[in-house]
Amino acid sequence: MKRDRILGIHHVTAISRDPQENLNFYTGILGLRLVKISVNQDDPTAYHFFYADEQGTPGTDITFFIYPNASKGVTGAGQVKEVSLNIPSESIDYWLQRLQRYGVRFRGPRRTDDGLAIDLEDPDGLNLRLIGRSDIENIAKPWRKGPVPREHAIRGLFGVLISVDSCRHSGWFLEEVLGFRKIYEGPSRHRYVADDGGPSKIIDVECTDTSPGSIGYGSVHHVAWRVKDPETQIMYREKLEKLGFYVTPVIDRKWFRSIYFREPGYVLYEIATDGPGFQIDEPPEELGTKLVLPEWLEDRREAIERSLPKINIPNPENWR
Ligand code: ZN
Numbered sequence: 033m034k035r036d037r038i039l040g041i042h043h044v045t046a047i048s049r050d051p052q053e054n055l056n057f058y059t060g061i062l063g064l065r066l067v068k069i070s071v072n073q074d075d076p077t078a079y080h081f082f083y084a085d086e087q088g089t090p091g092t093d094i095t096f097f098i099y100p101n102a103s104k105g106v107t108g109a110g111q112v113k114e115v116s117l118n119i120p121s122e123s124i125d126y127w128l129q130r131l132q133r134y135g136v137r138f139r140g141p142r143r144t145d146d147g148l149a150i151d152l153e154d155p156d157g158l159n160l161r162l163i164g165r166s167d168i169e170n171i172a173k174p175w176r177k178g179p180v181p182r183e184h185a186i187r188g189l190f191g192v193l194i195s196v197d198s199c200r201h202s203g204w205f206l207e208e209v210l211g212f213r214k215i216y217e218g219p220s221r222h223r224y225v226a227d228d229g230g231p232s233k234i235i236d237v238e239c240t241d242t243s244p245g246s247i248g249y250g251s252v253h254h255v256a257w258r259v260k261d262p263e264t265q266i267m268y269r270e271k272l273e274k275l276g277f278y279v280t281p282v283i284d285r286k287w288f289r290s291i292y293f294r295e296p297g298y299v300l301y302e303i304a305t306d307g308p309g310f311q312i313d314e315p316p317e318e319l320g321t322k323l324v325l326p327e328w329l330e331d332r333r334e335a336i337e338r339s340l341p342k343i344n345i346p347n348p349e350n351w352r
Pocket residue numbers: 043045254256302
């Protein structure tokens with residue numbers, strides 16, 4: 033691992049329209065730990081939920097903006113088409129049974145080059161894939177008190193699949209600007225890896241001639257890439273600017289610092305720092321137990337709380 037590189041996926045953020053369904057699915061059924069309940073810092077009328085492993089490790093995090101009035105996202109060019117998650121390869125049967133038990137529709141298991149894969153959709157229609165892997169021990173620390181036994185728990189993100197109208201341009205960007213390596217080139221799909229490759233460092237780029245998609249519920253809003261520290265982030269920011277890409281200033285998200293920009297295929301990327309992390313404002317055992325706001329929104333807490341839909345955080349005991 034070299035410090036001055038992109039180290040893999042930091043998190044993926046998608047859109048959901050029903051906070052309770054989203055909570056039940058990701059923490060109840062999938063057994064991820066809700067590590068932060070907050071609001072969209074750019075629009076505090078919307079919840080922002082963060083699900084991850086026990087400690088909120090970068091690379092294990094999938095987050096949602098909740099917009100009850102959103103329209104359905106449309107898949108097409110310029111979109112993330114699928115998000116895949118790691119499960120232990122011996123846990124395929126466990127997951128087939130678990131999904132069946134909770135009435136989640138799925139396809140598979142199917143043999144793929146990455147391992148046995150189960151395809152499913154979340155309640156908003158977001159495409160997810162569970163991939164059985166044997167090389168994921170160090171990626172995530174499963175949630176001890178979660179509803180899924182530790183040996184079967186999801187171990188963070190495997191990768192993302194983006195759909196763009198030009199594999200050449202989006203691939204150039206990954207290689208030349210972000211420093212990824214191309215490890216596979218098929219007729220309509222290329223694979224790139226960050227850092228030394230492997231689960232949580234993978235992006236597949238699919239060339240499509242479909243029309244542009246649009247963001248809505250069931251679609252991914254952005255993919256965030258990890259860097260070790262603010263210096264590396266600044267380096268990428270300067271590089272992007274020099275090449276003429278529009279890039280936001282560094283934004284302090286409290287749990288990490290972020291910059292945002294669009295790659296040539298219009299997919300929104302973020303580069304986020306590993307630190308300070310989700311434990312900066314809540315002790316490890318209390319992560320995700322109450323609404324947390326950044327300081328600059330604290331004086332509006334009452335109004336924000338009033339405007340947000342009521343939720344019940346699922347009790348893991350009820351989802352065993
Ligand atoms: Zn983000």
